[in-house]
Amino acid sequence: MxxxxxxxxxxxxxxxxxxxxxxxxxxxxxxxxxxxxxxxxxxxxxxxxxxxxxxxxxxxxxxxxxxxxxxxxxxxxxxxxxxxxxxxxxxxxxxxxxxxxTHLILPTHRALDKASEISKGNDKIGSTLKGIGPAYMDKTGRNGIRVGDLLDKSFTTSYIKIRLKHQRLLDNYNFQEDISQWEEEFFEAIDFLRSLNIxxxxxxxxxxxxxxxxxxxxxxxxxxxxxxxxxxxxxxxxxxxxxxxxxxxxxxxxxxxxxMGVTKAYCTRVGSGPFPTELFDETGEELRKLGNEFGATTGRPRRCGWIDLVALKFACMINGVNKVIMTKADVLDNFKKLEVCTSYEVDGKESKEVPFQMTRHSIKPVLKEFDGWNCDTTQMTKAAELPEKMTQYVKFINEYIGANVSHISNGPGREQIIDVNK
Missing domain, CATH: 3.40.440.10 (Adenylosuccinate Synthetase, subunit A, domain 1)
Known part of the structure; x- marks a missing residue:
């Protein structure tokens, strides 16, 4: 199971x-x-x-x-x-x-990631520069090195071969950064990796x-x-x-x-890309501040906005979600009014579908307003304690997306999760 x-x-x-x-x-x-x-x-x-x-x-x-x-x-x-x-x-x-x-990320993958992102200029996709995209490209291109290869005596030869291939690509980008320190750390880590359960x-x-x-x-x-x-x-x-x-x-x-699908009680995004419900006003700043919305990996400030039910229903559909866990519900405790996106206005026409290519359209969110619950929920431990207005907010989401919120996280602590069904 x-x-x-x-x-x-x-x-x-x-x-x-x-x-x-x-x-x-x-x-x-x-x-x-x-x-x-x-x-x-x-x-x-x-x-x-x-x-x-x-x-x-x-x-x-x-x-x-x-x-x-x-x-x-x-x-x-x-x-x-x-x-x-x-x-x-x-x-x-x-x-x-x-x-x-499992495929390995090599030092040259990180270099390629950085060189590629720099070359895009204003069209950057918001890569974390960890070498992930280039590693997956080598995987699908049938050039990658896998964890099992570490146990083979030809590993060093395979590494040199792929490094030379990557160097030619880096030369095309005119990438000048010295990655020798990266390689030193990499081979020390490889020795450690060999000691684990492969x-x-x-x-x-x-x-x-x-x-x-x-x-x-x-x-x-x-x-x-x-x-x-x-x-x-x-x-x-x-x-x-x-x-x-x-x-x-x-x-x-x-x-x-x-x-089990996890969603915030609102929306955030790091880096570039479409975000129909993004807020550029004081409310967006307040969400960022109260939710401490800065990337755990990059430290970058997250873009913030109201919950997008069009995208959320789409995600539930393609995943077959039967349980939804809502996190950071407590971040909304201090808002007098809340809004949720129930449809998009796509090039002037209303739609409840996620477009094939969001960047090619003018997309405006159609929002429904709710009263906030205006009380501290962080100390609550049972569903019966939750304010009625929060219950109404969650009920509307359940009915819209066709999947029920089974748990609500009301704080960062391990114990701050409410089982709605208890």
Whole structure:
């Protein structure tokens, strides 16, 4: 049995905390896509921890964690994270496993990412410059190096070959930056990576399923950043939707049971790209301030706006979401009026569909106003305690998107989650 937790917006929905909350109910947490551009924030013993590569179940002693083949792995980032996790007394060699088929991010991938983004000028897509796009390009171009290759004596030869190929591309960009320090760190991290549990990931995960173990598939980024269904070309390089679970872990579709989608009570986006409900006024600034909306990976200020139900319903549809977890509901505690987007005005015509190419149209959100609840919800622990106006807000969202909010997060703490059904 496999359940999934994935993002329904443009990432940054708070998936790390949600996975951490549900982790004790599962035997295995498995990351199925993305790279170190993910920033899953947890609070462990009152301390903030941001995980970029290691699954968010790392701090649960009896939970195994798998980095699946759909992930692209930066050994340097992984090593630093392992050191952080170990500082909390967690033995990563006991509960962390890495698929042989996982592709590696090389120093030259990072250089190519930076050179490509600089060359785009005003047309930048907002890359995190972690080398993720170039690594996925090598994967689909059948040139990549995988974790399993580390165990082969020809690894160094393979690395030199792909490095020379990348250098020719960098020369075309006239990229002059010295990456020798990056390479030194990379090879030190490679030696560390060899000491971890490198497994045949698809057999590992399917064996656990056949044993009756409970598996939670953890997504990174969000559905609106999906390579196929997101706001292309301002998207990530992997499949962030439910379909990515099958290709990113090697499991069959019928093994997936619950699909839990995570959404904020409003919307945010980092970097460039369409954002129909974005607010450029004092309300947007207030959302950013109250929600502490700065990227966990990049530190960049997030663009903020009202919740977009057109995009949210679309995300629920393509993922088959049957449970929705709403995060940061408490950020709306101080607003007298709230708005939600119920349709788009696309080139002057009203529509409830996400356009194929948002950047080619003039899109204005059609908004419905709600009264705010104007009270502190952060100390509430039961659904019955929630203010009536919040309940009405959530009910409207449930009816619009065709999926029910099952949990509401009302603060950053691990315990600040309300089960709506209790």
């Amino acid at each position: 496999v359940d999934a937790i994935l993002g329904l917006q443009w990432g940054d929905e708070g998936k790390g905390k949600i996975v951490d909350y549900f982790a004790p109910q599962y035997d295995v947490i498995a990351r199925f896509q993305g790279g170190p551009n993910a920033g899953h924030t947890l609070y462990v013993g009152g301390k903030k921890v941001v995980l970029h590569q290691i699954p968010s179940g790392a701090f649960h002693e009896n939970t195994l964690n798998l980095i699946g083949n759909g992930v692209v792995l930066d050994p340097v980032t992984l090593r630093k994270e392992c050191d952080t996790v170990a500082s909390f007394g967690v033995d990563v060699r006991k509960n962390l496993f890495i698929s042989q088929r 497994v045949n990931g698809e057999y590992f995960i399917n064996d656990k399923i056949s044993q009756g173990k409970k598996v939670l598939a953890e997504g990174a980024q969000g559905s609106m950043l999906d390579i196929d269904f997101g706001t292309f070309p301002f998207v990530t390089s992997s499949s962030t939707t439910t379909s990515g679970i099958c290709s990113g872990l090697g499991i069959a579709p019928q093994k997936i049971r619950d699909v």
